[in-house]
Amino acid sequence: GAVVSxxxxxxxxxxxxxxxxxxxxxxxxxxxxxWYRQFPKQSLMLMATSNEGSKATYEQGxxxxxxxxxxxxxxxxxxxxxxxxxxxxSFYICSASPSGSxxxxxxxxxxxxxxx
Amino acid sequence: xxxxxxxDIHITVSEGASLELRxxxxxxxxxxxxxxxQSPGQGLQLLLKYFSGDTLVQGIKGFEAEFxxxxxxxxxxxxxVHWSDAAEYFCAVGxxxxxxxxxFGAGTILRVKS
Numbered sequence: 001g002a003v004v005s006x007x008x009x010x011x012x013x014x015x016x017x018x019x020x021x022x023x024x025x026x027x028x029x030x031x032x033x034x035w036y037r038q039f040p041k042q043s044l045m046l047m048a049t050s051n052e053g054s055k056a057t058y059e060q061g062x063x064x065x066x067x068x069x070x071x072x073x074x075x076x077x078x079x080x081x082x083x084x085x086x087x088x089x090s091f092y093i094c095s096a097s098p099s100g101s102x103x104x105x106x107x108x109x110x111x112x113x114x115x116x
Numbered sequence: 117x118x119x120x121x122x123x124d125i126h127i128t129v130s131e132g133a134s135l136e137l138r139x140x141x142x143x144x145x146x147x148x149x150x151x152x153x154q155s156p157g158q159g160l161q162l163l164l165k166y167f168s169g170d171t172l173v174q175g176i177k178g179f180e181a182e183f184x185x186x187x188x189x190x191x192x193x194x195x196x197v198h199w200s201d202a203a204e205y206f207c208a209v210g211x212x213x214x215x216x217x218x219x220f221g222a223g224t225i226l227r228v229k230s
Contacts (some may be wrong), residue, residue, distance in 0.1 A: 032215065034217065093160070095218045103148055
């Protein structure tokens, strides 16, 4: 089946630094990718929809200046957590679907961010 | 507003016993329903999905789910649970009108005792 890869799978950073997480669709092109955040023992909360070649669409309550999303190609979306703080520590998961499809969502392995 | 409810936070079953995980949804549009499984520290794997047609859907790993429109439910079942099924299970709902944006339930953690 289709593969979505995230990198890094885990990262530890100091408070105030920025961290970039990559989401790649390895064997298909994805016009749209989604970024989720998952707190311990909680469900996935959609943060934003990443659109290739245009601005991301953020969900209500998500700071767009805090969580920068870039979708520069049909196989890569990046999430940058800027000026990270301990409360940003979380599990970030991306998903992607082949362009033009519906319901064929493939998830990355997730990236665990710990901000000290 | 759309929402998904998974009433059971934790469920423990004995290996070999049957399993049913509950999912109820509230959605304005025609819903499309999904079940995903997540192992600790991992991403999500699709178990099965319902778009239309037969309301009993077969998925991978021996799972099935039944869509009941009158009850707004999409419960996941497995006749005989294996220890490797221990994981967290998420029900999700979407609609064509919203593209591939899904709303997830809170998840149910399945523990399997031998």
